[in-house]
Amino acid sequence: MATLVRRPAKVTRWFVHGEFNPGSPKQIRALMAAFGETSRPGKHSKSGKPSTDRKVMDRLATRHQVFRDIQDWKDVKKLDSTYATGLTAHADDDDRIHASFTHKPYTMRLACINPNLQNIPQDDEEDSFAKQFRRCIIAQPGCRLVSADFAGIEAVQTGWFSGDRDYYRLARLGVHAYLVSHRLDRPVNLSWSDEDLGAALSEVKAKFHDRPIYKQLKRVVHRTNYGSGPYGMHMDDPHMFPTVQSAEDLQDYYYTLVPKLAKWHSQVRTLANAQGFLGGDDHPYKFKAWFWDVMHYERRRDRMVRGSDWNKVVAYYPQSSSAGNLFDTMLMLMDKEGDCYVGDLFYGKTPIRALIHDEILAEVPENKLDIFYERCAKAMTYPVFSQALPKNWELGEYMQHRAEMKVGQNWADMEAV
DNA sequence: CACACGAGCGCG
DNA sequence: ACCGCGCTCGTGTG
Numbered sequence: 001m002a003t004l005v006r007r008p009a010k011v012t013r014w015f016v017h018g019e020f021n022p023g024s025p026k027q028i029r030a031l032m033a034a035f036g037e038t039s040r041p042g043k044h045s046k047s048g049k050p051s052t053d054r055k056v057m058d059r060l061a062t063r064h065q066v067f068r069d070i071q072d073w074k075d076v077k078k079l080d081s082t083y084a085t086g087l088t089a090h091a092d093d094d095d096r097i098h099a100s101f102t103h104k105p106y107t108m109r110l111a112c113i114n115p116n117l118q119n120i121p122q123d124d125e126e127d128s129f130a131k132q133f134r135r136c137i138i139a140q141p142g143c144r145l146v147s148a149d150f151a152g153i154e155a156v157q158t159g160w161f162s163g164d165r166d167y168y169r170l171a172r173l174g175v176h177a178y179l180v181s182h183r184l185d186r187p188v189n190l191s192w193s194d195e196d197l198g199a200a201l202s203e204v205k206a207k208f209h210d211r212p213i214y215k216q217l218k219r220v221v222h223r224t225n226y227g228s229g230p231y232g233m234h235m236d237d238p239h240m241f242p243t244v245q246s247a248e249d250l251q252d253y254y255y256t257l258v259p260k261l262a263k264w265h266s267q268v269r270t271l272a273n274a275q276g277f278l279g280g281d282d283h284p285y286k287f288k289a290w291f292w293d294v295m296h297y298e299r300r301r302d303r304m305v306r307g308s309d310w311n312k313v314v315a316y317y318p319q320s321s322s323a324g325n326l327f328d329t330m331l332m333l334m335d336k337e338g339d340c341y342v343g344d345l346f347y348g349k350t351p352i353r354a355l356i357h358d359e360i361l362a363e364v365p366e367n368k369l370d371i372f373y374e375r376c377a378k379a380m381t382y383p384v385f386s387q388a389l390p391k392n393w394e395l396g397e398y399m400q401h402r403a404e405m406k407v408g409q410n411w412a413d414m415e416a417v
Numbered sequence: 418c419a420c421a422c423g424a425g426c427g428c429g
Numbered sequence: 430a431c432c433g434c435g436c437t438c439g440t441g442t443g
Contacts, residue, residue, distance in 0.1 A: 024439055025424060053425060078426060081437055107433060109429090116435045119428035130427095154429085154432095222429095228431045235430065306430095315432035319429095357429045357433090 012065070022070045023077060028052040035064055055238070079129055083121060090115045101355065107320040108287050110355055117354045120411075134412035139363045143346075144407050146369070147414060148376050150358045151402040153325060157318035158225050162264035165393045166190060167257070172402050174201035179217045179257065180208050198402075216240055220250045225318065227265065227311035265314045269294050272313040279316070284386040285324035289316055325384060325401065326355065332379040333360075340379040345372055361411070369407065373417055377403050 021027055029050055037060055044050055054071060061068035080086075090097045099117045101110045112118045120137075121130035139145045150156075152171045159168030170178050173194065181188045181204045188200040208214045219240060223233055230247035233240075241247035255262065272278050273294040280288040293307030332340040333352070342362075345351045351362040351372065360380075364372045383398035408414030 082427070104434070109433065111434055113435065121427065223431060226432045232430045311431055319433065
């Protein structure tokens with residue numbers, strides 16, 4: 001028989017008059033006021049009220065433990081209501097979730113609704129909530145989940161649009177690893193062949209993927225491509241960029257690698273401002289979007305200032321073209337007459353389960369895995385005929401992506417194919 | 418009671 | 430002062 005032992009335990013109780021709901025920004029603001037923190041530099045949202053988001057909670061938590069506890073509660077609540085309880089409520093009689101995909105006209109990317117399967121928590125950390133949650137998403141008996149990613153697809157697009165051969169090449173092979181290798185004085189060399197360079201960069205990635213510098217540079221690349229400056233990087237992510245200067249140093253470093261990027265951003269803004277739209281004839285997929293406010297005149301300062309579309313326009317081409325690349329691939333995978341057809345591999349039906357911008361998630365019978373790998377890889381890496389490469393690049397006639405494929409029993413524990 | 422909206426936060 | 434999306438919750442309105 002087990003013995004029951006009573007042990008003293010230390011608990012903390014936070015008491016406020018009446019009920020307190022940590023899910024209520026209004027009540028959190030009241031609590032902040034009670035601590036005399038209201039007028040702190042905490043950001044004000046557009047309705048003028050002080051923000052109560054994670055950044056503010058992090059700052060206040062250094063002085064009052066209760067704000068750490070509130071944020072912890074919010075984190076758990078989010079995961080439970082949206083994912084654990086929220087998502088399982090969508091499970092059908094067959095224990096599956098059947099979501100719908102919709103086209104969003106702005107960039108022509110797909111969106112996913114009822115429920116959204118494109119924002120399932122993702123974290124490589126073993127036993128993180130994200131890892132454990134994805135572990136619950138499994139293939140049926142006799143099948144495996146296969147996840148196929150386009151390598152750095154939006155960076156590749158950015159290289160192509162900015163007309164930068166080196167950047168295009170590095171984006172395919174691993175631009176983050178390249179930056180890290182030089183930052184850590186283990187420079188890999190652009191003069192190497194694609195094969196050698198790719199292998200070296202894969203090695204760098206495997207080795208340094210978890211280092212802060214790798215994550216920082218990855219963030220800098222992504223944000224710089226979409227028009228962010230060092231100030232925003234620091235303000236949005238003070239843990240990653242403790243000072244504006246630290247973000248600026250990394251961005252300057254990135255700009256030395258992509259000297260044509262700033263000029264291309266500027267050209268895109270000028271074009272969008274002049275004609276009021278982007279795309280159409282000059283778009284690889286003929287997609288088109290309208291922009292009214294790249295910049296406008298401000299009387300108070302007597303000069304032109306950045307408008308609400310200032311950064312939207314630099315995101316437009318890479319994002320929309322990446323969407324087009326995915327559609328090309330899907331058309332091949334679903335073309336019965338073509339040699340990449342996979343539409344019947346799941347017992348006569350499609351094995352495709354979700355499209356997540358640069359990822360194809362599929363559920364494939366074990367005896368069809370090899371066929372799926374081959375056809376899926378072929379379709380994803382097929383020449384993009386709507387995006388020719390300049391002849392003098394000597395990198396082939398058309399854009400070609402690289403694909404990374406993983407397989408596993410569930411969506412968390414997967415091994416490279 | 419239903420609905421709309423903003424705040425907040427998850428992903429690529 | 431970073432782009433794109435959808436979902437949940439609290440809150441205010443009719």
